[in-house]
Amino acid sequence: MNVVRTTGLTKQYGPLAALAGVSVELAENKIHGLLGRNGAGKTTLMKILTGQGFETSGTVEVFGQHPYENADVLSRVCFIKESQLYPEKFRVKHALRAAELLYPNWDGAYAAALLADFAVPVDQQLRKLSRGQLSAVGVIIGLASRAPLTLFDEPYLGLDAVARQLFYDRLLADYAEHPRTIVLSTHLIDEVSDLIEHVVLLDGGQVLIDADAETLRGEAVVVTGPADAVEHFAAGHEELHRERIGGSLRVTLTGARDRFEPGLDFEPLSLQQLVVRTTQHHGRPVAAGKEA
Amino acid sequence: MKDDGRPLFLQIAEQIENSIVDGSLAADTQVPSTNELAAFHRINPATAAKGINQLVADGILYKRRGIGMFVATDARAQLLERRRGDFTRQYLAPLMAEAAKLGMDAEEIKKLIDIWEPQR
Numbered sequence: 001m002n003v004v005r006t007t008g009l010t011k012q013y014g015p016l017a018a019l020a021g022v023s024v025e026l027a028e029n030k031i032h033g034l035l036g037r038n039g040a041g042k043t044t045l046m047k048i049l050t051g052q053g054f055e056t057s058g059t060v061e062v063f064g065q066h067p068y069e070n071a072d073v074l075s076r077v078c079f080i081k082e083s084q085l086y087p088e089k090f091r092v093k094h095a096l097r098a099a100e101l102l103y104p105n106w107d108g109a110y111a112a113a114l115l116a117d118f119a120v121p122v123d124q125q126l127r128k129l130s131r132g133q134l135s136a137v138g139v140i141i142g143l144a145s146r147a148p149l150t151l152f153d154e155p156y157l158g159l160d161a162v163a164r165q166l167f168y169d170r171l172l173a174d175y176a177e178h179p180r181t182i183v184l185s186t187h188l189i190d191e192v193s194d195l196i197e198h199v200v201l202l203d204g205g206q207v208l209i210d211a212d213a214e215t216l217r218g219e220a221v222v223v224t225g226p227a228d229a230v231e232h233f234a235a236g237h238e239e240l241h242r243e244r245i246g247g248s249l250r251v252t253l254t255g256a257r258d259r260f261e262p263g264l265d266f267e268p269l270s271l272q273q274l275v276v277r278t279t280q281h282h283g284r285p286v287a288a289g290k291e292a
Numbered sequence: 293m294k295d296d297g298r299p300l301f302l303q304i305a306e307q308i309e310n311s312i313v314d315g316s317l318a319a320d321t322q323v324p325s326t327n328e329l330a331a332f333h334r335i336n337p338a339t340a341a342k343g344i345n346q347l348v349a350d351g352i353l354y355k356r357r358g359i360g361m362f363v364a365t366d367a368r369a370q371l372l373e374r375r376r377g378d379f380t381r382q383y384l385a386p387l388m389a390e391a392a393k394l395g396m397d398a399e400e401i402k403k404l405i406d407i408w409e410p411q412r
Contacts, residue, residue, distance in 0.1 A: 031336055168334065176327040176337045194300065194335040214299050214339065262389060268298075 001028045003149050003181045004049055009058035011044050011205075018044040020205035021058070026181060026198070031171075033196035033213070034185040035275050040202040042185045043082075046151050049183075050079040062149065078103060078147035080138040082154045086126045093122045095137055096144075103145035110174070111144035117166060131158030139167050143174055151183040164188070168195060189272035201275055203282050213271065220274050224250040225264040233261055240277040252277050300335055304343030309352065312367050313375070319365045323353060 004026035011019040019041045026032050034042050047053035048060055051067040051074050060066060067073045086095055092115070100106045115122055118136035126134065135157050142150055156164050172195060175182060186192055199216055201209035209216070220240065223230055227249040234251045241252040252269060259266050269277070311317040324332070329340040344361055347353040352367045364370070391401055 030338070169331070172334065172337070173327075173331055176330055194333070194339075197336045197338050213336075214301065214342075217299055 002026060003028045003063060004183075005059075005061045006045075006049075007059045009045070009048065009060055010056045011041070011048065011053070012056040017205050019048075019055070019058075022202070022205065022207055023058075024200055024207060024210055026183065026200075028181055029179040030197045031175065031182040031184060031195055032198045032200060033189070033192060034183050034200050034202070035187075035189060035209075036202035037279060041205040042202055043153055044205075045202070046079060046153055046183065046185065049149075050074070050077050050151060052079070075102075075104060076148040078142055078145040078150045080142040080150070080152045080155050082157055084134075084138055088127070090126050091122075092120055092124055092126060092129070092137055095126060095141065096122075099141045099145060103147055105146035105148075107144050107146055111140055114140040114143060114170065117170070118163060132160065132163060133158075135159050136163065143170060146174075146178050146180065149181045149183070151185070153185045154187065156186070156188065164191060168192065171195070189275055190270060193271040199271070201278060203279050208278050208282055209275070216271060216274060218268055220252055220254045220269040220277070221256050221259060222250060222252050222267040222269055223256070223264055224248060224267070229261070229263055233264060240281045300339045301342035301346060304329060304333065304335070304340055305346045308343070308347060309371050312352065312363055313371050315368075317363050319363050319367060321363055322359070323361045323363060325360055 002025040004024070006025075007023045009019050009022040010017060022041070022045060034046070036042050044053065048055050049062055049067060051069060054068050062073050063076060065073050067077070096108075096111055096115075099111075100108060118133075118140065120129070120133050120136050120140065124133075126137065129137070135155060136159065139152070139155050139159075142152055142155065156167065159167065168191065171182070184192055184196060193213065196213050199209055199211055199213050200207060211219075223233055225233075225248065227244065227247055230249040230251055233256075234253055237253040237256050239251055239253055243250045252273075308317065308323060317323060323344070326337050326341045326344055329335075329343070330337040333340070344353065348355060348361070350370075352364055352370065353361045354364050355361055387401070388398070391397070
């Protein structure tokens with residue numbers, strides 16, 4: 001069953017198309033990775049899925065219904081944003097209390113355990129928390145809500161490597177015990193590539209990749225060797241990238257099933273590298289994007 | 293897990309096979325659960341399950357309903373047979389390819405094997 005289904009979804013901000021015809025399906029009880037550069041449309045898509053914005057055209061279904069102002073859908077959805085705004089003077093415990101009221105599956109004992117794990121002071125005012133602690137509060141609410149559809153939009157800002165690993169470990173353990181649909185939007189692809197089961201890569205508001213992570217693994221290969229031999233091998237494969245040094249050539253190919261040829265060096269391409277190469281290949285100018 | 297370009301579930305299956313071959317998982321003992329494997333290797337539980345299912349399909353593991361997965365009685369014998377069959381392709385072929393690059397022929401390799409002693 002699909003929890004999310006969009007067809008030809010577009011979102012227009014004035015002259016800018018944040019989403020330019022996105023058709024995706026997110027299967028139930030999987031961990032989905034929503035990847036893409038800043039400004040690719042990830043947050044816009046998640047906002048529409050969680051009823052915090054609406055589409056310009058196309059269709060969107062979450063649990064079979066349109067999410068906008070739909071209490072039946074939204075009670076099953078938890079969206080953890082990169083920068084959540086809280087009321088002035090709100091303390092950590094107030095945010096948790098609000099989450100408890102909002103999410104039917106809320107597990108208070110689990111939230112308390114996570115607070116201790118992440119060393120978040122429960123009586124502290126949210127505005128006085130460090131950036132990392134504030135992110136930890138989001139992560140804790142996202143996990144303890146146990147919402148059937150939970151979306152994390154770059155939840156790791158200010159979290160150090162140890163705290164991020166803690167998040168991934170807790171997510172995996174809790175997901176194993178309470179399977180649910182998770183959407184993880186992140187730039188730290190290497191860190192999550194083994195956690196996610198399905199990958200959606202957006203660029204310029206379009207879907208570049210929509211595939212199982214297992215399929216993508218080993219989908220592309222980097223071939224290095226004498227230019228002539230590499231050229232010969234590369235013929236007939238789709239080429240994502242090429243670099244040359246002296247008489248050596250290094251090309252990134254997709255769909256190369258045969259991975260052995262004397263004199264050539266074959267290396268697998270990580271998911272992160274595949275995303276980079278695919279996005280570059282798509283041909284947008286490489287400049288630091290600005291998140292919409 | 294290490295990224296060697298092969299599907300993760302195959303790597304999971306192979307690690308369990310290695311434990312069976314080296315004797316650390318004996319016949320008819322229980323293997324770790326899908327969730328334990330997922331947590332240990334930090335991978336998606338569905339991937340771990342796929343690895344386990346592959347081994348069940350191959351007859352290396354069997355399922356005891358409500359308890360878990362166990363090592364088949366003849367699993368080790370099966371794996372040894374399969375790996376011996378793969379030995380030429382996996383180990384001999386690369387050895388001979390490298391030897392050819394260095395201008396060494398089969399006779400030289402045979403001599404090396406005759407005088408070879410395991411390093412301590």
